Amino acid sequence: MSSGQPFQTNNAIIKWIDHRLPIFSLTNDTLVDYPAPRNLNYWWNFGSLAGLALVVMIVTGIVLAMQYTPHVDYAFDSVERIMRDVNGGWLIRYIHMNMASFFFIAVIIHIFRGLYYGSYKAPREILWILGVVIFLLMMATAFMGYVLPWGQMSFWGATVITNLFSAIPLVGESIVTWLWGGFSVNNPTLNRFFALHYLLPFVIVGVVILHIWALHRFGSNNPLGIDAKGPQDKIPFHPYYTVKDAFGVGVFLLIFSVFLFFAPNFLGHPDNYIPANPLSTPAHIVPEWYFLPFYAILRSVPDKLLGVVLMFASIGILFILPWLDRSPVRSCKFRPVYKWFFWVLLIACVALGWAGQEAPEGAPLYISRVATAYYFFHFLVLLPLLGVIERPKPLPASIAEPVLGGGEVWSNAAAKPMEKA
Ligand code: HEM
Known part of the structure; x- marks a missing residue:
């Protein structure tokens, strides 16, 4: 869904590229001219915050993987080495650890926003279903990532959760052996979890692209939950929502920094700083x-x-x-x-x-x-x-009506409707 106005530029090189590969038009239609409902509130910030968290997770994860060793004899020590000896290693690891939690916070708020405003309803069913797929992939990725430092919680968490499959009648035990790659959580398990933990975030990126594609098919829902009736109900994404999203990013990173620099282990479990020991079960096995x-x-x-x-x-x-x-x-x-x-x-x-x-x-x-x-x-x-x-309450006639108090559509300079932007 675009504003209908074709992307225009005076730059000859950009014109040349865009004619052959309309990548600039696409970016323009998605992030600049994209017509968004004029009444989106701050709960609509959490999609872009989740996107930011995903990027941070991938970048820090790739850097961590350069120093991490996926072997049961070395994994714990390689993480300690990252924390103590590798330049900036502690920062990269703490960002990765804490951003995982902040990623979930952003996505959970994003889901409850959808529940409150009915964003899952027609015609956005596929958009919602893709979101649920993303959520499942996120949980699988987080679960496998937590096993990698090979601490006590890593090992016992992996043992408890993979063992759940043994409850399936007849084939349960075979499934567990297959998941483990042996008869207990061991080196093959750690190795495959590392491989999948590296792979799945890229699968998530793919599903997020489909998610945004589906979003742009009908445009964003809004706090009133009614469809946009005309151009007076919409404003261009840039500058209105780019600025609003940027403000959200600032607040998000500020709160994140408090955890990162003052309480980096607050959201974790101290037992995971004890090397995995298959012979000693922790008193309480608690997941993230x-x-x-x-x-x-x-x-x-x-x-x-x-x-x-x-x-x-x-x-x-x-x-x-x-x-x-x-x-x-x-x-x-x-x-x-x-x-x-x-x-x-x-x-x-x-x-x-x-x-x-x-x-x-x-x-x-x-x-x-x-x-x-x-x-x-x-x-x-x-x-x-x-x-x-x-019996629902009566719905407003349009988005612009309650936002602008009716009648003021064309005189409101602070939020220009689409035609004037
Ligand atoms: C990596 C995780 C995710 C990313 C990066 C992401 C990204 C986005 C973005 C950028 C938007 C538009 C801005 C907004 O409405 O906040 C959006 C909208 C939406 N997302 Fe997500 N999303 C993610 C996960 C999910 C999940 C887990 C669900 C639900 C289970 C979901 C459901 C929706 C719905 C229903 C909308 C439309 C909202 C509306 O227009 O009212 N998303 N998403």
């Missing part, structure tokens, strides 16, 4: 914080297979979300009942995250059971039902 809600779902039921099924189903359900929500209205702003349940879902997810870090007994177990039950109830029962029984 972004896996905790799923870990809580896994352990909320006494049956291992059911736990595994529920854990995968909690993500799988997101693939069919666009068809579970029957409401014709996108944005929660106009859904007086569903709006409250959105917050209940958010609280349930936070509760699951808290329960996931506790031992599965007593209050944490009880809370994880209630929150798991609510999670599935929310998507499988509430959403389809509310779509039918909820």
